[in-house]
């Protein structure tokens with residue numbers, strides 16, 4: 001029912017693509033991260049909570065129709081609906097039903113609810129298309145509440161030493177999650193331009209977020225001493241950091257689970273926090289779909305699909321251009337390093 005075509009995941013019966021990577025006439029978008037939401041499609045369809053980020057990133061002019069979770073719609077007689085993926089605000093799994101066959105394309109997902117929207121919803125299907133960004137047994141997340149506490153304790157220790165705490169995470173998704181996790185009694189939170197732009201768009205669209213102050217050239221080093229700062233990973237090794245006095249860098253990413261990554265990223269502290277499912281949750285999500293066939297996209301596709309086959313599932317890796325959890329190009333574009 002769905003095929004992996006050159007431009008992306010294609011439904012011939014409905015004549016639409018899901019998260020296509022080349023321009024197509026009709027695109028259903030799971031979420032607004034740049035490896036899923038590309039420019040140039042004639043028509044976009046996405047969850048209503050994805051609209052603000054899609055317009056911010058792709059332009060206000062895009063032809064975009066939005067639907068709510070669970071709302072049924074049709075393309076050429078193919079029945080479609082979007083369901084919560086729990087990955088970032090508005091992220092959706094796409095359920096496709098035609099002639100008694102049901103496929104679900106997960107996009108990116110995580111199972112632990114982050115409070116920004118409904119939690120991941122298992123959807124029964126015959127074929128499940130899953131990501132596998134962290135599809136190795138070594139990836140196992142602590143409960144987010146524990147990580148949030150580690151982050152706030154790190155900020156307190158930095159402040160005691162007169163250091164600013166620069167916390168790095170992707171501008172769409174991770175930054176809002178970190179922002180909501182920070183203890184407001186620790187002081188005002190400042191944001192890099194890419195994060196401020198996203199913050200304002202999501203706030204206007206109805207997401208509940210604490211106040212965020214932009215980092216501007218007018219701010220003095222003295223004002224920024226001991227401050228809390230949210231920035232995208234792209235600021236590392238850039239002059240953007242020169243405006244701060246002494247600071248410590250914390251990186252929040254699933255990759256911090258791998259030994260050596262903190263050092264490679266030149267971070268003072270790594271926090272294992274991901275918007276993707278870890279190994280046990282990937283397996284739990286797949287089991288909950290009841291799918292007999294699993295197609296594995298971005299990540300450890302070969303290893304993960306082999307493991308699933310050993311468990312008796314009809315699983316195979318599929319080639320896609322999804323990049324997994326990598327730096328978003330939007331972040332480097334949104335604010336070039338400015339002097340000061």
Ligand SMILES: [Zn+2]
Nearest residue numbers: 031033087108
């Ligand atoms: Zn994503």
Ligand SMILES: [Zn+2]
Nearest residue numbers: 035108322324
């Ligand atoms: Zn992805």
